[in-house]
Amino acid sequence: MAEAPSIDPMHQFMVHKIHGLEIPPFQIGGLTIDMSITNSVASMIAAVVILIAFFVMTAKGKVVPDRGQAIAESLYNIIDRTLVTPIIGHHGRPYIPYLFALFSTILVLNLMGVLLAIGNLGGLTLTFTVTSQLAITATLAVLTFFSIVILGFVKQGPKFLTIFAPSGMPLALTIFMVPIEMVSYFVRPITLAMRLFGNMLGGHVVMSLFGSFVVALGLLALNGGFAMLAFVPSALSFAMIVALTGLELVVAVLQAFVFAALATVYLNEVVNFGHGH
Amino acid sequence: MDAHAARLIGAGLATSGMIGAGIGLGVLFGNYLQAAIRNPTAAASQQTMLFLGMALTETMGLFSFVVSLIILFGAGA
Numbered sequence: 493m494a495e496a497p498s499i500d501p502m503h504q505f506m507v508h509k510i511h512g513l514e515i516p517p518f519q520i521g522g523l524t525i526d527m528s529i530t531n532s533v534a535s536m537i538a539a540v541v542i543l544i545a546f547f548v549m550t551a552k553g554k555v556v557p558d559r560g561q562a563i564a565e566s567l568y569n570i571i572d573r574t575l576v577t578p579i580i581g582h583h584g585r586p587y588i589p590y591l592f593a594l595f596s597t598i599l600v601l602n603l604m605g606v607l608l609a610i611g612n613l614g615g616l617t618l619t620f621t622v623t624s625q626l627a628i629t630a631t632l633a634v635l636t637f638f639s640i641v642i643l644g645f646v647k648q649g650p651k652f653l654t655i656f657a658p659s660g661m662p663l664a665l666t667i668f669m670v671p672i673e674m675v676s677y678f679v680r681p682i683t684l685a686m687r688l689f690g691n692m693l694g695g696h697v698v699m700s701l702f703g704s705f706v707v708a709l710g711l712l713a714l715n716g717g718f719a720m721l722a723f724v725p726s727a728l729s730f731a732m733i734v735a736l737t738g739l740e741l742v743v744a745v746l747q748a749f750v751f752a753a754l755a756t757v758y759l760n761e762v763v764n765f766g767h768g769h
Numbered sequence: 770m771d772a773h774a775a776r777l778i779g780a781g782l783a784t785s786g787m788i789g790a791g792i793g794l795g796v797l798f799g800n801y802l803q804a805a806i807r808n809p810t811a812a813a814s815q816q817t818m819l820f821l822g823m824a825l826t827e828t829m830g831l832f833s834f835v836v837s838l839i840i841l842f843g844a845g846a
Contacts, residue, residue, distance in 0.1 A: 574817055683828045690831040750824040753817060 501700035505624055505693065507532045532628070535620045539600045570749065571595055575756045583763050584756070591759075594636065595752035598623060598688065602744035605692060606737065623747075624692040626685060633684035636755050644762040655761065684754060691747050695740045702736065705729040780840040786833025793826040 513529035529537075550564040557565060571592045576584040605621025622628050644652040656673040657666050709726035712719050801819050805812035 578817065683831070686831050686835055687824060687828055690834050691827075694834070746820065750820055753821055754824060757821065 501697045501704070504619070504696060504700055505621075507625070510534060531620045532622055532625060535604060535622045536601070536628075539597065539604060539622070542600055542604075543596060567596065567599075568592060571752060575753055579753075579756050580760045580763050584759065587759055587763070590639070591752050591755055594632065594755060595748055598632070598751050599745065599748035601628075602692065602748055603741070605696065606740045606744050621692050621696055623688055624696060626689045629688040630681070630685040632688075632751070633681040636684065637681035637758070640755075640758050640762055643759075644765070647762065648765050652762075652765065655765070680754075680758065684751065688747050688751055691743055695736070695743055699733060699736050699740065702729045702732045706733070776840055780837040783833055783837040783840055786836070787830040790826055790830025790833075793829065794823065797822050797826055 507530045509528045509530050513534075515527045515529070517524050517526040517528075519525070546560070546564070550560045554561060571588060576588055576591065580587075601622045605619065605623065608619045644655070656670050656677065658669070658673075661669060706726050706729045709722040709729065713722035713726060797819070801812075801815070804815075
């Protein structure tokens with residue numbers, strides 16, 4: 493009987509150093525810092541290269557857009573026309589660069605995880621979904637959240653704290669509402685990080701599981717006889733991977749959009765503070 | 770019962786919180802489609818709100834996913 497490979501869908505999320513790119517760790521004030529290039533770092537560098545190359549290629553606007561410029565314009569319109577202008581209004585225009593950078597970075601990182609799913613080639617993992625690492629999504633979420641909080645204090649001063657006490661509420665209710673509002677406010681960076689992380693992790697685990705089903709059931713069917721029936725679920729699993737890849741493409745774009753959309757909504761509370769919208 | 774087995778069962782049970790998220794997403798998209806079929810011209814303008822609602826609903830399911838992960842890999846594991 494052929495040896496079935498063990499099913500380990502979490503292996504693809506392992507961060508490991510790339511051979512030949514190790515940098516010896518050094519110490520700063522008792523902290524050991526290891527700056528070696530891992531597969532995560534390599535993927536992020538690749539994403540930055542893709543983004544900069546795309547920016548350089550499309551930076552010069554023409555009246556009649558070519559293919560690259562058309563992509564860039566429609567991406568920009570996602571942020572400008574469907575998010576910032578309807579939600580914040582024209583006061584939101586200064587924040588479009590940040591939101592667009594956030595959106596395009598997450599989009600490229602997500603799509604790289606789905607489209608470059610080449611898998612393992614000769615022991616070298618070529619694909620890595622950076623946004624399936626909680627450390628990365630938490631960094632993006634915390635950065636966004638605290639930028640918005642600081643912006644709130646800069647623009648509104650201490651008055652910004654009244655965001656926890658909606659106006660026109662009886663005092664008896666305020667005592668209960670303020671803690672609830674505070675919890676629901678400070679849970680935002682956590683949900684922002686968990687949503688992206690959970691979606692990317694979950695989708696890739698399911699894809700990897702169906703991938704192992706194809707191999708495991710196919711090997712079982714090779715035993716011949718009654719086991720030949722296992723070819724049917726094996727083929728069905730393969731069809732499932734094709735469908736899931738399509739779904740993952742949608743999820744990758746949607747999660748990047750949702751991250752930018754929620755950042756816009758949170759930003760709106762700060763920019764249009766007290767206008768109740 | 771073995772502590773490890775109990776942890777696995779607990780992690781599985783914790784994911785039942787996703788039932789609520791599933792119902793919520795069904796209600797959300799079902800109602801959106803219903804409204805969109807009644808008034809197709811207004812449908813596109815509400816798509817942003819649809820995805821925002823989707824994101825917020827999904828969060829509830831993800832909380833149960835997180836609880837399950839904490840049970841599996843968290844403190845004391």
